[in-house]
Amino acid sequence: MASTTNDCARERQDRCPGILRxxxxxxxALARVRLPGGRLGADALAALAxxxxxxNGIAELTSRASIQxxxxxxxxxxELAEVLAAGGLLPSPAHDRVRNILxxxxxxxxxxxxxxxxxxxxxxxxxxxxxGSGVVTDALVAALDRALCADAALAALPGRFLxxxxxxxxxxxxxxxxxxxxxxxxxxxDSRVRLHLAGAATAxxxxxxxxxxxALGAAHAFLVLRARDAPEAWHVGDLPGGARELAAEIGTALxxxxxxxxxxAAVPALGTRRQRDGRLAITxxxxxxxxxxxxxxxxxxxVRAAGDDVDACLSSGRTITFVDVEADRAATLERGLARLGLxxxxxxxxxxxxxxxxxxxxxxxxxDVRGAAEARAAQRGPDAPREHWCACERACGAPLGAGVVRxxxxxxxxxxxxxxxxxxxxxxxxVGSADQAVALLVAG
Ligand code: SF4
Numbered sequence: 001m002a003s004t005t006n007d008c009a010r011e012r013q014d015r016c017p018g019i020l021r022x023x024x025x026x027x028x029a030l031a032r033v034r035l036p037g038g039r040l041g042a043d044a045l046a047a048l049a050x051x052x053x054x055x056n057g058i059a060e061l062t063s064r065a066s067i068q069x070x071x072x073x074x075x076x077x078x079e080l081a082e083v084l085a086a087g088g089l090l091p092s093p094a095h096d097r098v099r100n101i102l103x104x105x106x107x108x109x110x111x112x113x114x115x116x117x118x119x120x121x122x123x124x125x126x127x128x129x130x131x132g133s134g135v136v137t138d139a140l141v142a143a144l145d146r147a148l149c150a151d152a153a154l155a156a157l158p159g160r161f162l163x164x165x166x167x168x169x170x171x172x173x174x175x176x177x178x179x180x181x182x183x184x185x186x187x188x189x190d191s192r193v194r195l196h197l198a199g200a201a202t203a204x205x206x207x208x209x210x211x212x213x214x215a216l217g218a219a220h221a222f223l224v225l226r227a228r229d230a231p232e233a234w235h236v237g238d239l240p241g242g243a244r245e246l247a248a249e250i251g252t253a254l255x256x257x258x259x260x261x262x263x264x265a266a267v268p269a270l271g272t273r274r275q276r277d278g279r280l281a282i283t284x285x286x287x288x289x290x291x292x293x294x295x296x297x298x299x300x301x302x303v304r305a306a307g308d309d310v311d312a313c314l315s316s317g318r319t320i321t322f323v324d325v326e327a328d329r330a331a332t333l334e335r336g337l338a339r340l341g342l343x344x345x346x347x348x349x350x351x352x353x354x355x356x357x358x359x360x361x362x363x364x365x366x367x368d369v370r371g372a373a374e375a376r377a378a379q380r381g382p383d384a385p386r387e388h389w390c391a392c393e394r395a396c397g398a399p400l401g402a403g404v405v406r407x408x409x410x411x412x413x414x415x416x417x418x419x420x421x422x423x424x425x426x427x428x429x430x431v432g433s434a435d436q437a438v439a440l441l442v443a444g
Pocket of ligand 1: 396
């Protein structure tokens with residue numbers, strides 16, 4: 001039976017929503033659907049479309065490559081669970097909220113990082129290999145999810161505990177993950193991965209077949225240390241001894257001077273890229289990370305028509321990459337995506353721009369943050385740093401990273417007033433409204 005919570009703030013009680021535990025938001029109940037590796041086939045997209053239609057039709061892509069369905073009701077929670085389970089999105093009810101596995105949307109299919117400056121579809125497969133390629137990670141993500149769901153004890157993990165599988169292309173922000181498996185080489189012939197804990201590299205390097213056991217062993221050890229030392233810990237970083245203590249608990253240690261993928265490419269380049277196998281990967285962006293139920297249904301039709309192997313892969317940058325597209329079907333898919341209004345142009349001001357749910361969806365919203373972000377999109381250049389707008393101090397969904405611009409509304413003076421804080425590496429700049437924040441950023 002689903003339950004409804006009243007708050008998903010950082011209270012010590014873990015109230016993170018899932019499919020079976022709804023969160024009461026300003027526009028009704030909200031369900032968060034975990035998508036290991038951010039991966040969605042046609043059936044899953046159709047199920048999400050049906051789920052969205054049980055609510056107000058809004059689906060949001062999250063910074064963990066999950067999807068939130070909004071405007072739901074407790075009365076229809078059972079129906080929602082059935083619809084999503086039919087699409088394969090609830091393989092283990094006990095693990096509904098713990099299947100948090102982030103991965104690169106390309107899964108090691110392309111070289112050169114896939115970020116800004118990566119090679120377009122016009123390059124040859126040989127060129128891609130020469131640039132350096134990631135380890136193919138689909139199988140590792142799937143194996144990790146299966147093993148997680150088969151492990152009853154790990155259903156006790158906090159709903160925010162995050163696994164990551166990084167193919168080495170830099171699209172996964174490993175610093176956000178509690179337990180990450182990171183490719184040690186950008187060479188598909190080398191399948192070794194290194195264990196990272198809370199963003200810190202350890203000395204433990206294993207071949208891919210052992211990696212699932214290592215990751216789940218770290219998760220078990222986290223639960224042991226949590227029960228012993230910090231019952232309210234949600235993350236490895238919340239443990240008194242942090243990553244260092246957890247590493248020691250599993251018989252390894254933190255490593256010094258290890259090359260890690262640059263997080264700068266966390267938002268993949270938009271458009272079409274050639275995979276190593278000659279097929280294509282097409283990346284698009286829903287504006288401010290939102291899709292409607294009708295759009296989800298249309299995407300399901302497009303994916304089904306594009307071929308049996310084609311999947312949609314969400315990224316932490318709120319993009320959608322359609323992988324394994326045969327060249328002779330790419331044009332039809334691209335036209336269909338453009339008809340849905342999805343952003344495909346790399347030079348768009350929408351790329352790297354995100355906002356929280358904001359007014360109308362969250363009772364805490366102080367400003368029309370999505371309207372302000374839309375105004376901002378028209379003025380941002382293609383090289384603008386990643387930018388996230390939040391309608392209150394909680395700063396939901398704000399990406400990590402030194403280069404991220406944050407615009408956060410908060411309480412000002414006198415009491416009841418609102419101020420907007422712009423943080424962009426030059427100290428906090430405080431203005432009185434969202435419009436002024438837009439003007440400040442336009443001024444440079
Ligand atoms: S940051 Fe946005 S979504 Fe989060 S609590 Fe504040 S208004 Fe709501």
